[in-house]
Amino acid sequence: MASVSWFQVPGTATIRKNGQEADGYWSLHSNQILLAGDKLYDGQVVRHEMLHALLRGGGHPRSQFLGRCAGLVDCGGICIEGSPPPEDLQAVAVPPDSLDITVEITPSRPGAQVDRGVFTVTVAARNKAQYPVVVAIPHRSDAHATSFAFDLRGPTGGWSSGAFVFDPSGQAFAAGETKRYLFDFVMGNDMALRRPPPGLYSVRGAYGQHWSQYVDFALEP
Numbered sequence: 180m181a182s183v184s185w186f187q188v189p190g191t192a193t194i195r196k197n198g199q200e201a202d203g204y205w206s207l208h209s210n211q212i213l214l215a216g217d218k219l220y221d222g223q224v225v226r227h228e229m230l231h232a233l234l235r236g237g238g239h240p241r242s243q244f245l246g247r248c249a250g251l252v253d254c255g256g257i258c259i260e261g262s263p264p265p266e267d268l269q270a271v272a273v274p275p276d277s278l279d280i281t282v283e284i285t286p287s288r289p290g291a292q293v294d295r296g297v298f299t300v301t302v303a304a305r306n307k308a309q310y311p312v313v314v315a316i317p318h319r320s321d322a323h324a325t326s327f328a329f330d331l332r333g334p335t336g337g338w339s340s341g342a343f344v345f346d347p348s349g350q351a352f353a354a355g356e357t358k359r360y361l362f363d364f365v366m367g368n369d370m371a372l373r374r375p376p377p378g379l380y381s382v383r384g385a386y387g388q389h390w391s392q393y394v395d396f397a398l399e400p
Contacts (some may be wrong), residue, residue, distance in 0.1 A: 182210055183232050189216040202253070205231035205330075214230045220297060220374075221362030223253035245348055250327070250360040255345055263347050270311040270351060275387030278314065279305040279354075282384040282394045289366075290379070292397030296366030298398075302327045302384030302391075303359045306352035314350045316387040326350070327360035328385040331370075332393075334378035341385070358386075366398055 193200040194215045202224040203214040212232065218224040222239055227244075230252050234243060239258040248254075281303045291299035304327070318324035326349055328341030342360055343351060352358065367374025377400040381393040 183229075183358070185214045186211060186213045187219055188213070190246060191215045192217045203228050207235070207237065220363065220365040222297075222299065223251075227252040227254065244289075245346055250348070250358060255343070259346050262357045266347075267311045267313075267351065270313045271308070272315050272343050273308075273312045274313055275316060275385075275389035277307065277312065278386055278389060279307055280384055280386055280389060280391040281305075281394075282382060282391050284382070284394065288399065289396070291366055292399070296398075298364050298366075300329050300331070300364065300382055300384065301359055302329060302362070302386070303357050304352075304386035305357040306355060309354050311354055312352050312395065314352065314387055316344060318352060319369045324350075324388055325388070327358075327362075329362045329382060330385070330390070331375065331380060331382045333370070333375055333380040333398075335370055335376060338373075 188194050190218055193202060194213065196204045202221070203212060205212050205228045210232065212228045213275045214224065214228070227233045230243060230248055231333060239254065244252060244254045266307045283301045285301060286293050290296065315399070316324040316326060316348045323343035323345065325341040326344045328339060330339040331337060366377065368376050375398060377398045379395070379397050381395050383391050383393045385391065
């Protein structure tokens with residue numbers, strides 16, 4: 180960690196790299212990570228650039244970004260490189276409600292005095308079957324299917340959001356496999372930016388609109 184230098188461009192939603200807009204980028208030559216200021220507390224973006232630094236290379240190898248680190252790093256269309264893994268002919272098509280959905284808050288008692296108010300809602304979906312499955316996710320004809328999602332309710336209202344499925348591997352579960360997606364927050368005063376104020380909250384998670392039970396927690400000032 181100490182060998183990586185971090186920089187930000189304050190007050191920006193994106194930065195330009197090689198003529199294209201990006202949330203951030205990692206430089207091999209200097210081992211530096213540069214982030215758009217608005218993405219400073221976006222864990223999916225930060226971990227994406229950290230993965231580049233760990234791999235010591237550019238590109239987005241499928242085995243890492245869509246395999247081992249799926250759900251931990253932001254990886255939309257830009258990461259769909261190479262051919263998807265071959266379809267498992269033994270996989271059974273199932274609806275989302277065949278999965279077990281759970282939610283975990285990290286740290287367990289989030290607050291302004293812990294990790295500068297940063298906390299994570301991890302939504303997990305587990306294939307209960309002892310055989311591989313492909314989850315049929317409903318979606319509109321004009322949009323990508325939504326896999327993982329969260330619904331957060333608190334003293335100033337509620338907010339929901341989710342992650343799109345860009346690659347078929349996101350819907351394929353091995354026997355007993357658990358997939359996870361991390362939604363990151365930091366305490367503040369704007370729910371729409373995932374910056375909730377202190378108070379009592381309830382959160383639930385979903386995969387393909389199959390929702391877990393609500394989990395209650397407090398954000399301590």
